[in-house]
Amino acid sequence: MPVENDYKTVNLNEVAKKAGVSIATVSRVINNNPNVTPVTRTKVQQVIRKLKYSPNRVAKRLRNRYASSNLLGVLIPDIQNPFYVEVLRGIEDVAYENKYALIMCNFSQDEKKEKLYLDILQSESIDGLIAAPTHEHDQKVIHLVKSGLPIVCVDRGLSGVDVDVVLVENKNGAFAAVDHLAKNGYKRIAYISGLPQLPSSQQREAGYIEALMANKLPVDRELIRLGDSSHESGVRLCEELLNLSSPADAVFAGNNLITLGALETIHKRKLKIPQDIAVIGFDDMYWSISLNPPLTAVRQPAYEIGKRAAELLIQRINDPVRPTVSMILKTELMIRNSC
């Protein structure tokens, strides 16, 4: 037996009846349509207040297909990664300013989950979407872009389709980090990569290799470890690197979580940073200074990324035909004590 739950279902009809006008008039009052006598307007407004009427957004959205749902979708690969949390904060601040709420979908790098969430988002008729697709050829997202839904990609682009995108200089950032390691005399610099199919992972690897070459260091494939961008993979791959017959003397970690994982392994082995092994992470955190030792890291302007992405998205919603832009933000090497 379905239980009666008494969501207040005050609707236009009740308001209209009580105010002695038609629902059209009430609707006009609500939407500030000027064609209403001041006296009628106040009368209706009083009833609205008395009955605590608030419009049903579902009905509203059904009626005007192009009416704003004031809903933005956000498709995030990994909510555990502080980087994305920071991006989210940027998005959220801008969204709030513009009176949008966020439907946040965390797909944990799981393509099936991503698909489910995208389906939901689409049929919720969101106004726009900020996404970090699983990879450059993410058909589902590409299809959405083609369908005309306003979309901004962050962290990862989309190939073969015209879409706004906010990225950072991954290659330069990685180069700076590895170059710094090399200049400090480290010879066996390892790279622990995130998911290898991600453009960002690839670009960081490219920067890594370029820096090695610039410093006349050999590129040893043994020192490049491919993971899945998780904390656990950082732990494991760092162990592998330390177990090599000729172990790494420095680690360049592909992201936040990998860095923390690597640190965990190093601390468990009671190795000294940077004497025994140096560490530089991609992604800075506001508490990096409190790590042991204070971490040297490539700072991505995460909050800024989110903020820009949200701004671009709202721009596009308001002007669907403006040319697409790619926004490339700078990274910054924060030198502390881990190298």
Add this chain to the structure above:
Amino acid sequence: MPVENDYKTVNLNEVAKKAGVSIATVSRVINNNPNVTPVTRTKVQQVIRKLKYSPNRVAKRLRNRYASSNLLGVLIPDIQNPFYVEVLRGIEDVAYENKYALIMCNFSQDEKKEKLYLDILQSESIDGLIAAPTHEHDQKVIHLVKSGLPIVCVDRGLSGVDVDVVLVENKNGAFAAVDHLAKNGYKRIAYISGLPQLPSSQQREAGYIEALMANKLPVDRELIRLGDSSHESGVRLCEELLNLSSPADAVFAGNNLITLGALETIHKRKLKIPQDIAVIGFDDMYWSISLNPPLTAVRQPAYEIGKRAAELLIQRINDPVRPTVSMILKTELMIRNSC
């Protein structure tokens, strides 16, 4: 000028026309109503697949007021706090298993923002809500509970109303931490509180005071500092405590962010932990071991909190009249090296 964006608007009508049946039949096929000939069913299914039809959830929800929107609202006070992120992960996993998507609202301890988001959530006709209200007397949330919307509170209860709630033993957790400090010989143990109106802050303070008394230590109001649960307040209040004529020799930090703030201050002053000053934080993080020094902390089972809350919520959605429960989870003192 509104631009024509061609969201594929395949609807029941088109499918029906193409399949040569009525929209009622198509609807029945979609909803697995048994009263359809197998031959008709497959015919319709083919058309559905061919046209890539997917039902419009907005229309669906308008029609069946009590139909599931498959949307859960989450009202989070501070997305920057890793504790809530972990809670969110727990919620999300359960939600996904049960095919719910999340509307995530981060209100940053701002009551106005909270109200806006609640309005949106309500008129989105979500199926249920998980909330950490700003305080025990949060009228807005109380009103929602009374209206019959399924709600589960986390981290903070709600007074004077019957609602499911998932909490931790704040007082016991705090007691264990402060007792540990006292047993290690610290005499001037400070407490940096989060927002004082939060029940959790109050309970932790109670545990703190009880532990002092149990160890025959005086309660010095000077050593109790009230903040706003933020990183910044941790930085500032820790400075105040170190500036006292008779400074604190140990700090019990009221949450995650406060802990990180306090650490920042201590490191800036080049003080040694735990020799110069000991630190215990409320809230453990998986990277606490990588902090300098590895942090002793009261672990809240954050993921578990989220998971339980989501389970309770889904139970309530499916059975709105089951009696409410309060779930109190245990904390655990993770002893590492900061004391």
Add this chain to the structure above:
DNA sequence: AAAAAAACTGTAAACGTTTTTATTGCAATA
């Protein structure tokens, strides 16, 4: 073979809005 029952399918109403179109009342004009 006709009647009754069962199984299937179609029609139309309803959900709560917005908006187009129609109606009303009233002042200004001829």
Add this chain to the structure above:
DNA sequence: TATTGCAATAAAAACGTTTACAGTTTTTTT
């Protein structure tokens, strides 16, 4: 006074579903 024009309001259609009810076909029963 009869007509027009205008403003304010009302009526009705539409958005895409689900579902009660009616209608049709098929099957079973007599």
